[in-house]
Amino acid sequence: MNNNISTLHCTNIYFGSYYCYKETKYGFDVDGCLVKEINKLNSDGIKTIGCCCGHGRKQGYIQVAPEFVSKMLKFRYEQLPIDKNGDGQWCFKPKTILPFC
Numbered sequence: 001m002n003n004n005i006s007t008l009h010c011t012n013i014y015f016g017s018y019y020c021y022k023e024t025k026y027g028f029d030v031d032g033c034l035v036k037e038i039n040k041l042n043s044d045g046i047k048t049i050g051c052c053c054g055h056g057r058k059q060g061y062i063q064v065a066p067e068f069v070s071k072m073l074k075f076r077y078e079q080l081p082i083d084k085n086g087d088g089q090w091c092f093k094p095k096t097i098l099p100f101c
Contacts, residue, residue: 031055037096038062046071049090053098060098061091 022032025039031053038048047065054060061080064072069090073079077092 031060033098034060034062034094034096037094044071044075046075051094053094056098060094060096061088062094063089063091066090 021029022035023029024035024042026042030038030051033053034051038051041048041062041064046068048062049065050061050063052058052060059080062077066089069079072092077095080088080091080093082088
């Protein structure tokens with residue numbers, strides 16, 4: 001996995017839009033800058049259930065099925081806190097370096 005700063009910047013793309021999506025090798029779409037990392041995690045047997053690069057406005061995340069949390073921690077992923085609304089459960093900070101204002 002390449003940990004260099006992503007070359008695809010979604011900073012002008014709004015949340016909920018699909019203008020910066022690219023297809024993974026498993027046939028589903030994610031923010032283009034996370035494709036390599038999601039492909040790697042899926043190849044390693046981790047089921048991802050959501051992700052977002054943050055579009056330069058918020059912290060990006062990778063969300064996994066609950067049974068894969070311990071495996072993500074073994075892979076030294078940083079688990080993100082759950083917010084006051086309960087959002088962020090099973091979410092981790094991507095290792096891909098993303099723009100974040």
